[in-house]
Amino acid sequence: MAREKATITLDRDKAAAARALLGLSSTSEVIDLALDQLIRAERIRADIAAYQRVPPTQDEVALATFGDAGGLADDTDWDALYADDLP
Numbered sequence: 420m421a422r423e424k425a426t427i428t429l430d431r432d433k434a435a436a437a438r439a440l441l442g443l444s445s446t447s448e449v450i451d452l453a454l455d456q457l458i459r460a461e462r463i464r465a466d467i468a469a470y471q472r473v474p475p476t477q478d479e480v481a482l483a484t485f486g487d488a489g490g491l492a493d494d495t496d497w498d499a500l501y502a503d504d505l506p
Contacts, residue, residue, distance in 0.1 A: 429446075437449045475483075 434446045434449060438446065441449060443449050
């Protein structure tokens with residue numbers, strides 16, 4: 420991946436906070452990571468928007484109803500069962 424120097428204007432306090440939160444030593448690393456996350460999030464958002472524009476086919480609807488989903492509707496109180504594991 421080609422890298423080049425760029426001049427940007429940013430809030431130094433935000434950059435320092437991000438470096439501290441991420442445990443990174445340079446603002447360049449923080450910005451690189453932030454751009455990666457932004458690109459990933461926007462691609463996912465675009466994919467979701469595309470799926471919402473195109474309704475599922477009859478085959479896709481049939482596939483979603485295939486099998487027994489009864490196990491998903493049990494009466495287990497998962498919060499109570501794992502209460503000791505919650506922060």
